[in-house]
Amino acid sequence: MARRGSSTDFDVTVEGVGVFTFGRRKMADEIAIQVEYARMIDGVQPTDWLALVAGWIASLKVLTVRAPAGWDIEEMDPLDDETYGRLMRVHAALVEQERSFRGKHAAGGEGAGARAG
Structure with missing residues (x-):
């Protein structure tokens, strides 16, 4: 089940796997992941x-908008060690991109709070 696209979606290229489009994580997504x-x-x-x-797997299933052809977590071979390597690389790339967003929002949020107080 693919997530619906949004203007806040972002692409991540994972070497050896392909290009993924992920949705920007929101509170409802975090709950869905849990x-x-x-x-x-x-x-x-x-x-x-x-x-x-x-x-x-939970994070990737909830946040993936588009995945490369052939990417289907449900159909991956659990006995193939490379399966876990691919999952790990894709998840790590997602988290790395998400971290890059946090710095921008944290800086803006701190500044706004300082001005209000």
Whole structure:
């Protein structure tokens, strides 16, 4: 299920995988990610591995608007070690791009608060 496009979407190129379009994370997305994560762990106390991989998958499933041809998390081979390498690289690229946005908003938010007080 692909996310609907928005004017705040951004592209991320992941070497060896392709170009992804992600939606800018909002509060509702964070909740949807946590719901997807909870669905995936199904009430069990997750191992470190499960927590990590389920976190990657939940984030990517919720935030992906468009993915390269052939990218389908549900159809990936869990016995292929490269599957986890691809998931990790795509998630890391997403997080890196999201971090680049935070600096701009944090600086603006701090300045606005200082002027108001």
